[in-house]
Amino acid sequence: xxxxxxxxxxERYLSVSFMVMKKAAALVKCELDEDMTNxxxxxxxxxxxxxxxxxxELASLFGVNKSAITAMTNRLVEKGLLQRTRDxxxxxxxYLTLTERGDKWITETEEKIHKLVESFITKFSEEEIEAFIQxxxxxxxxxxxMEGTS
Amino acid sequence: xxxxxxxxxxERYLSVSFMVMKKAAALVKCELDEDMTNxxxxxxxxxxxxxxxxxxELASLFGVNKSAITAMTNRLVEKGLLQRTRDxxxxxxxYLTLTERGDKWITETEEKIHKLVESFITKFSEEEIEAFIQxxxxxxxxxxxMEGTS
DNA sequence: AAAAAATAGTTTAATTATTTAACTATTAAA
DNA sequence: TTTAATAGTTAAATAATTAAACTATTTTTT
Numbered sequence: 001x002x003x004x005x006x007x008x009x010x011e012r013y014l015s016v017s018f019m020v021m022k023k024a025a026a027l028v029k030c031e032l033d034e035d036m037t038n039x040x041x042x043x044x045x046x047x048x049x050x051x052x053x054x055x056x057e058l059a060s061l062f063g064v065n066k067s068a069i070t071a072m073t074n075r076l077v078e079k080g081l082l083q084r085t086r087d088x089x090x091x092x093x094x095y096l097t098l099t100e101r102g103d104k105w106i107t108e109t110e111e112k113i114h115k116l117v118e119s120f121i122t123k124f125s126e127e128e129i130e131a132f133i134q135x136x137x138x139x140x141x142x143x144x145x146m147e148g149t150s
Numbered sequence: 151x152x153x154x155x156x157x158x159x160x161e162r163y164l165s166v167s168f169m170v171m172k173k174a175a176a177l178v179k180c181e182l183d184e185d186m187t188n189x190x191x192x193x194x195x196x197x198x199x200x201x202x203x204x205x206x207e208l209a210s211l212f213g214v215n216k217s218a219i220t221a222m223t224n225r226l227v228e229k230g231l232l233q234r235t236r237d238x239x240x241x242x243x244x245y246l247t248l249t250e251r252g253d254k255w256i257t258e259t260e261e262k263i264h265k266l267v268e269s270f271i272t273k274f275s276e277e278e279i280e281a282f283i284q285x286x287x288x289x290x291x292x293x294x295x296m297e298g299t300s
Numbered sequence: 301a302a303a304a305a306a307t308a309g310t311t312t313a314a315t316t317a318t319t320t321a322a323c324t325a326t327t328a329a330a
Numbered sequence: 331t332t333t334a335a336t337a338g339t340t341a342a343a344t345a346a347t348t349a350a351a352c353t354a355t356t357t358t359t360t
Contacts, residue, residue: 010267016286026213063176092308132285136166242337
């Protein structure tokens with residue numbers, strides 16, 4: 001591939017990923033209750049998927065410091081959506097789990113977000129969206145490999 | 151397409167787009183000077199591409215209120231990377247343009263970011279990445295149409 | 301077993317990003 | 331020529347983030 005062509009693809013990728021990132025954030029926000037943020041949604045989503053989760057894991061998933069997670073989880077604990085429990089074997093570890101209200105909220109919200117994604121994903125053919133997601137998943141694997149080596 | 155299958159694709163899309171969003175943000179951050187943020191990079195990038203730009207345009211691109219843009223541009227003006235100039239015909243309008251330092255910074259940073267993107271984009275075949283970006287671009291157009299109708 | 305090092309998480313202080321509501325200045329419409 | 335609308339700013343509040351210092355606990359080393 002020529003240098004010109006690669007530079008062109010890179011530029012297109014940067015523009016389009018910026019626009020989708022910002023637009024997707026705005027669309028997700030519309031589906032949330034007034035007092036909830038996108039990051040709070042993503043945090044609760046991660047915890048639901050893992051069932052139980054530590055600050056360290058979340059910090060790694062979000063790519064931020066652990067103290068950022070402490071601050072976020074504090075707000076969610078105050079809102080009654082999350083609870084902390086200590087590991088009995090290793091008392092340094094704190095597990096984060098959903099409260100009943102937290103579970104109810106994330107379940108309802110996931111339904112709204114699924115409908116949102118469905119509203120545009122169905123505008124693509126199954127082949128196109130499958131190929132798109134597969135490349136996306138490959139990108140995740142490449143990122144993970146880069147992490148391991150550097 | 152069956153309901154099962156769509157739900158599965160939606161779930162994969164949500165997971166993968168979250169992971170790429172967070173990971174990409176972390177990688178971009180690594181390329182920036184200590185005192186610069188990702189949003190500041192994206193803001194300067196947008197202004198460079200448009201040459202001159204208003205708060206209203208940026209607020210729409212970023213999907214935030216105009217006052218958020220005022221705050222961000224204030225910081226960049228204080229840093230000497232951006233300047234404001236009033237339109238002579240319509241004195242309500244303020245144009246944002248790069249200072250010489252701002253232009254130098256974004257040019258150097260774009261080079262770093264391009265190298266970063268190149269480091270993973272070249273792990274795909276030209277066909278795969280072209281198809282990926284085309285679907286991405288189609289997604290942007292769908293978002294824009296949704297904006298028009300709703 | 302005692303001392304040193306590593307790990308998990310929190311606190312604190314500072315900065316950035318964001319929203320909403322009220323505001324100024326200017327232009328366009330009635 | 332009032333009245334509307336538009337462009338942008340200000341102010342107060344909240345959320346997200348980092349870096350550095352800290353507590354508590356567990357693991358490793360000597």
